[in-house]
Amino acid sequence: MSVSERYRTAWEGFWGATSGAPGEAIWDSDPVLTDDPCLELLAPHADATLPVVDVGCGNGTRTRWLAGRFPRAVGVDLSRTAVDLARRADPKGLAVYEQLDVVDAAAVESLRERLGGDGNVHMRGVIHQCDPQDRAPVAAAVAHLTGTRGRALVVELTRAAAESLHHLTQTPAGPPPKLRRVLQHDLRPADAPDGEVPRLLRASGLQILAEGETTLAMTEHHPDGRRIDLPGHWFLAGRA
Template identity: 60%
Template sequence: MSVSERYQQAWESYWRETSDAPGEAIWDADPSLSAAPHLDLLAPHADLSLPIVDLGCGNGTQTRYLASRFGRAVGVDLSLGAVEHARRADPAGAAEYRQLNLTDAAGVAELARRLGDTNVYMRAVIHQSDAADRRPVAEAVATLLGRRGRGFVAELTAESKAVLAELAAGPGGPPAKLRRVFDHGLRPADAADKEVPEVLAEAGLEILAEGPTALAQTEQWPDGSRVELPARWFVVSRA
């Protein structure tokens, strides 16, 4: 079994065992805490008349928000189970959803031909991709952007690993949403901090703006405060 197949099966099993309840996935934060502030960072650099593709869309929570701001929004995920969740959550068809492995260069090129130049939203995909897949994922962003598109990429930093370790070390062990991530063999915050900008550059992407941020989670600390994972954001274009 190839690395990507193992990884795809891990995600299929994760989404198969996830209900349609909003927020059941630890990263399924409300768009007001995710896509909305991220779009505020992307908008000054982007042509908002272009479509937007949400790479690693999961159950489509952020994609549906993006569909309210763009004329066309497409959610893409490695997992067919995730895409099925997203379609069920969007009976009005505000956005489109399709299964696609971002390391499938031919499939990505076909989507790029269909959409033309497009903006890209990608939250926390590179850091938990297998090492060999990180550059192809970044190359998929470059292919989809074309000449006019701009991309927003947010990735967990190494510091978030310490936050997750602290969360997992509570008296009852990892809280349920985090335990499910570990149980399915998913690996958060697996890329070194310097690797992300290097991978973006190797893929032919230019960083137009960047800064620190924190990715809101749907899990809470014992005192009831929201878990937030340290991250870094980048706005990119084709170099």
């Protein structure tokens, strides 16, 4: 099983039109300024001797942040172009980056073997924009990578974020440039209904150990200059 060709093409098109400059993508904000509190939630609950996998790493901004907190960080992304950008942005080799379709169970198992077994997982903003048929396999991949010892931090936009984005498209000037790029490439932010993410995680065999609301700061701004902050929800999951 693999993702649809539409979805793969959409992401290759988006990253292919990106230079890789920090902040060029609407979600590529500095972790210290954005969901840094969420990322900090993982460390106290995770086995720090295990590697961490950043699922949907994009150009690797958060993968490099995680590399300073775990002995080994691996960023994986569906887009080969995104992986190339991540590698170029990391000349010191702080992390490893691989192209991976997390809907492909065999490919996920191969990654798990290369990691040497259980690992921790960070996943920010992946399920909420996946095609509906791919969301359960993505959750299953997270569960498989964590195994029995790992922990997963999953951060997703809520439906309230979808409403905020819709309002931005209705301004007289239309959507701001970075949001326009997302929409032009047929990407669908905040498309998953509230409640689906925890249901999928539980169905994959994981328990929700903790959860809470958060705000995901974007690198784009409202017409009046205010930074766009989108409502989200975080879940710390694992097998008790």
